[in-house]
Amino acid sequence: MGVDLGPLIKSRRQIRVEELHGKSVAIDAYNALYQFLAVIRGEAGEPLTDSKGRVTSHLSGLYYRTLNLLEKGVKPVYVFDGKPPELKAQEIENRIRQRESARAKYEEALKRGDLESARTYAALSARLRDYMVEDAKRLLEALGVPWVQAPSEGEAEAAYMAAKGYVWASVSQDYDSLLFGSPVLVRNLTISGRRKLPRKDVYVEVVPELIRLDEVLGELGLTREQLVDLGILIGTDFNPDGIRGVGPVKAYNYIKKYGRLENIAELASELSSIDYNAIRTIFLSPSVAEPGPLEWRPPDEGAVVEFLCREHDFSEERVLNALRRLKASAPARTETLDRWFG
């Protein structure tokens, strides 16, 4: 789930996607694909599939959103997770349990004909399979959009790329990127701005927002090391339970008062069961790799149609229409592709 820094962060600025024109962004691929997979579903919560039963929800979302970003002059690079740190085992186990519980509730809801609940629980039980990740990478290749394989956490790699200036920002719904040191984080990078609130027939406007690490640290009066300690008190993927009874506000007060975990005497006992030095290392010296040169090429129309339409039964009309829109917005052929894509 990521660390719950939301309530503490006031320095967030709403932006329009157009403001990212000409900028490259490193997108947490797992985060994006999972959201597509969870939310792009039929009436009873079933995912979109091709005629062979392979799930395609994530491909639909990835395709249209990526083309939209390119159309607006944004250069995306997708960053895929590698091997998770050992300390993530508990979190991974929790997620599996939650998915299984949701799947049971999904089946119950279906049985009693409660489609709305079925849809909710279907989303919660969604699981991103290896073949779905492979398909996503193949689609990106056909689109001429680069992707990077992280050695470990995708968010860490994306943060590294942003910190090094390889990309302008990292993109994720989670705040972990900030702990990993991403100087700029973009959340809610969506095109259509309306989202339905769960359990209510109410729609809220969801606008992309920009968060700068230096502003967050400045406003909170913390160093990044302290922000990581704060995260550990709240709970991270590497200590999902955090400290009992400590949420964002109390955690912040502790860090402001005591400076670092070692100095919080009243939590010494609780903290003794957390390997917080290892967690600090994961965030402050994460396992990352040099990503290699990032290159954006024009989409290979034939490859896109072959993959989406021939292999996965997408509508050729829709697929080509989306490609046409990108071409219409693309620079004149005479202009170097570098101007837009490089």
Next chain:
DNA sequence: CACATGAA
């Protein structure tokens, strides 16, 4: 989530 369509 994003697209297509028809109504306002």
Next chain:
DNA sequence: TTCATGTGG
């Protein structure tokens, strides 16, 4: 143009 609704695969 905006908005609500149904569908995509």
